[in-house]
Amino acid sequence: MDGLNKFIYEIGSDSAFSILARSNELIKQGKEVINLGIGQPDFPTASNIVESAVKALRDGNHGYSSSNGILELREAVANDFFNRNNVEIDPSDILITPGGKAVIFYTLLMFGQPGVEIITPDPGFIAYRSMIDYMGAKAIALPHRMENNFSFDAEELLSLVNNKTRLIILNSPANPTGGVVPYEQLKRLAEGLKKFPNVFILSDEIYSRILFDGHKHSSLLTFSEVKDRVIVLDGWSKTYSMTGWRLGYGIFPKSIFKYAEKLAINCHSCISIATQLAGIEALNGSQDSVNKMIKEFQKRRDFLVAELNNINNVSCVTPGGAFYVFPKINKKNQKSKDISNFLLEKKFVATVPGSSFGVNGEGFLRISYASKLENLKSFVNFLDEFMNE
Numbered sequence: 001m002d003g004l005n006k007f008i009y010e011i012g013s014d015s016a017f018s019i020l021a022r023s024n025e026l027i028k029q030g031k032e033v034i035n036l037g038i039g040q041p042d043f044p045t046a047s048n049i050v051e052s053a054v055k056a057l058r059d060g061n062h063g064y065s066s067s068n069g070i071l072e073l074r075e076a077v078a079n080d081f082f083n084r085n086n087v088e089i090d091p092s093d094i095l096i097t098p099g100g101k102a103v104i105f106y107t108l109l110m111f112g113q114p115g116v117e118i119i120t121p122d123p124g125f126i127a128y129r130s131m132i133d134y135m136g137a138k139a140i141a142l143p144h145r146m147e148n149n150f151s152f153d154a155e156e157l158l159s160l161v162n163n164k165t166r167l168i169i170l171n172s173p174a175n176p177t178g179g180v181v182p183y184e185q186l187k188r189l190a191e192g193l194k195k196f197p198n199v200f201i202l203s204d205e206i207y208s209r210i211l212f213d214g215h216k217h218s219s220l221l222t223f224s225e226v227k228d229r230v231i232v233l234d235g236w237s238k239t240y241s242m243t244g245w246r247l248g249y250g251i252f253p254k255s256i257f258k259y260a261e262k263l264a265i266n267c268h269s270c271i272s273i274a275t276q277l278a279g280i281e282a283l284n285g286s287q288d289s290v291n292k293m294i295k296e297f298q299k300r301r302d303f304l305v306a307e308l309n310n311i312n313n314v315s316c317v318t319p320g321g322a323f324y325v326f327p328k329i330n331k332k333n334q335k336s337k338d339i340s341n342f343l344l345e346k347k348f349v350a351t352v353p354g355s356s357f358g359v360n361g362e363g364f365l366r367i368s369y370a371s372k373l374e375n376l377k378s379f380v381n382f383l384d385e386f387m388n389e
């Protein structure tokens with residue numbers, strides 16, 4: 001159809017959702033589908049969190065609330081951020097959003113426009129690229145290579161920055177690879193960016209609690225060189241198994257907070273108070289279920305990495321965080337899309353082709369191990385069969 005904003009034709013989509021839709025169709029046809037495609041924890045939201053929302057609704061919290069989020073929740077976020085990163089955040093710099101994705105959307109509405117370059121991870125979360133393209137900006141791919149444990153090289157990143165660069169998007173631990181960017185790279189990046197004071201950074205830290213093997217998270221906000229131009233994205237979806245609740249936040253530099261808030265007012269108005277009260281309970285209540293979930297993820301990751309590396313022509317590095325593995329799969333030069341398609345249509349296992357995360361993802365599959373060990377065992381057997389066919 002003609003006549004729409006010309007950039008709407010550029011907008012991409014998230015294959016994980018189309019793969020989910022196809023999996024549901026197959027399930028309706030009576031097939032038993034193992035879904036390793038979607039990025040959501042397979043644990044229920046903890047009951048204390050659910051109960052706090054139920055109570056909030058029973059107590060009559062049914063109306064609109066402040067557009068930036070209720071103060072008690074922003075204070076709880078600031079407190080949690082301090083405990084984890086030792087950085088003090090002014091609650092008035094925090095915008096509570098309907099999921100972390102809204103922070104990506106609002107940030108790119110602020111920074112994206114024709115003539116502007118935005119550096120984005122490749123392979124990387126699909127929403128970044130979609131929104132850069134929609135805004136008519138130019139996406140500059142920052143390769144995250146397997147031989148580098150899916151981190152980036154700060155010198156390489158800095159070599160991509162020029163006077164058209166307005167924003168750099170970073171994501172650690174990362175979707176789709178589980179890669180963790182080491183502190184030294186972030187430090188070198190922060191130092192190098194002193195020369196480019198107009199470049200902002202969107203640091204997507206949504207998986208920052210899900211780390212293994214003693215990896216420690218370093219928020220980009222800990223670096224004084226760039227502190228006043230970092231936007232942090234985080235939320236409850238992954239850490240607290242609250243994907244469907246739609247609760248996230250952005251910490252914005254004071255210089256741009258008011259624009260982010262205006263976008264929020266014009267778009268989502270505010271977040272349900274019951275959801276926000278549940279968010280407070282999640283942060284301030286017991287963390288036992290989070291710790292249990294991370295332990296279980298680590299068990300599954302260890303199983304998958306070992307098993308995948310035993311399969312012919314499959315190699316998999318050990319990711320430091322999140323709940324994805326990103327194995328390289330070499331089957332007679334078949335495209336990752338064809339392999340993923342075959343696994344879904346013939347073996348009834350949903351995965352996401354690496355190519356949907358950028359050109360550097362070709363040859364890989366994203367496997368979400370937010371699924372019980374038994375399913376992961378079946379997947380490994382199917383993949384082994386497929387690779388030997």
Ligand code: PLP
Nearest residue numbers: 039099100101125175235237248
């Ligand atoms: N950022 C990354 C890297 C993600 O993988 C996701 C979800 O898959 C999000 C942000 C958005 O999460 P949500 O909007 O559910 O908070």
